[in-house]
Amino acid sequence: MSYLISGARVVDPQVDLDRVAGVLVGDDGRIAAIDPSDDEVRAADPVVIDGHGQVLVPGLFDMHVHFRDPGQEYKETIAGGVRAAAKGGYTDVATMPNTTPVCDTGTVVTYQLQKAAEANLARVHPIGALTMGERGEQLAEIGDMVQAGACAFSDDGHGVQYAGIMRTVMDYVKQFDRVVISHCQDDSLVGKGVVNEGVVSTRLGLAGWPAQGEEIHIDRDIQLSELTGCAFHAAHVTTAAGVEMVRAAKERGDDVTCEVCPHHLFLCEDDITDAYDTNFKMNPPLRTAEDARALREALCDGTIDCLVSDHAPHATHEKQVEFERAPFGIVGLETELPLVLTHLVNPGLMTWQRLVEVTAVNPRRRCRLDPVRIEVGGEATLTLVNPHDPFTVTEDFLAGSAHNTPFIGARLDGRASHAFVCGHAILMDGKVAC
C-alpha cells in the first residue's frame, strides 16, 4: 500500500527539515518522495491522508514500558501493549525485563520478539536484565541476550544494591557497546516507602520514600560510569538535585543520559489527597511541585534526553486496595504525547524540534537502534500528530488492557492521528489499525 501524507508540517531536526511538504510512502515501506511530482503520485496511486494543520515527525519511540509478558498476562500481554503504543502514536517501544520469568536470557528475548512480530503493530525492542532474576547478585546472560536482540540492559523495578556488582555489570555491558539503564533506588533508605518523604507523607500517614534514596544511586552510578567507561542512563529521574547531577556529569563529558515520565512532569505529591487514590502511587513517587518544575525546565533545555511513559499496567482489582498494599505504577503510552502537547508544546515552552529529539532521536541513539529520518529512501516509520484535537481521557480512549491512570477525566489538546511502521499503517484516523 502506498500513502501520500499531504499538507502537513514536516519536522525532523536530523535532516534540518521544518516546512509544509507532501510525503509519499512507497509500497516498499520507504519514503519514495518529498513533495512528489504529479507523475510520481499518479504512478504510486496512493491512499491520500490530509495532513493540513498536523505535524509529521519520525515514528515515536518510548524506551521504558512494561508489558508483563511472559508470566503476568492478566495485567497485559505484548499484543495488548503494542495496541496501547499504536494508540499513543508510538511505532517503537523498549520493554523492561521484570517479567516472569525475568528477561535474563536470550530465550526470553526471542519469545518477546516473536510475540511482537505476531501482533504486527508497534515494534518491540526487549531490554535484558543486568543480573539473573533481577536479584542483583549474579550477572545475567548478557552476551546471549545481545545476540538475540536485546537493545539495552536494566534491572528496572529494582535498584542494584551493591556498588561492586554494578561495577562488574558495567565492565561487562561496555564490551557489547550497550547502555546500562539504572532504576536508582537504595533499599536501605527507601524501605517500605510509598510516597515522597516530607510534608505529604506526614499529612497522609504514609511511609516516606526520600529523594536521597534515588539521588545517592544516581551519583554512585555516574561515578561507576566514569570508572568503567560504560554508557549510563538514569531511568525516570524525579528530583531537581538528581537532574543537577546528570547536568554536571554531561559538562564533564561523561557518557551519561537520563529520562523523565509525564506524571513526574505534570503531577506532584500535592495531588495525592486523603482519597488515597492508588493511581497516584508509582515508583519512584511523585515529588514536590518544585521538583516537577525543575524537570520540565530540564526536559526543554536539553539536560533530560528522553521522554518515557514507564507504562505499567495492573489489573483493576489490584489497584482497588489500601494505598500501602497497591502495586506501584500507572499506564501512560496513550496519554504521554497528549500531555506534552497540552502542557509544553502548545503553550510554546517546548519546540517541535525538541519534542522530536526526546521522543524519537535520543531514545533510538541510546538503545543503539538505527536512526529513523524523514528523507527519500529512508524507512517510512512516521507519526502524524494533530496538536489541536481536544478530547477527554476516558477508559474507552485507552487501547491497552489496563486502565490504571490518574489522567482519566483529563481534558487534553491533541494526539496522534496516524502512525506507520515501515509503511505499514498501525494507527489510522486515531484508531488502532487491527
Ligand SMILES: [Zn+2]
Ligand atoms: Zn523503574
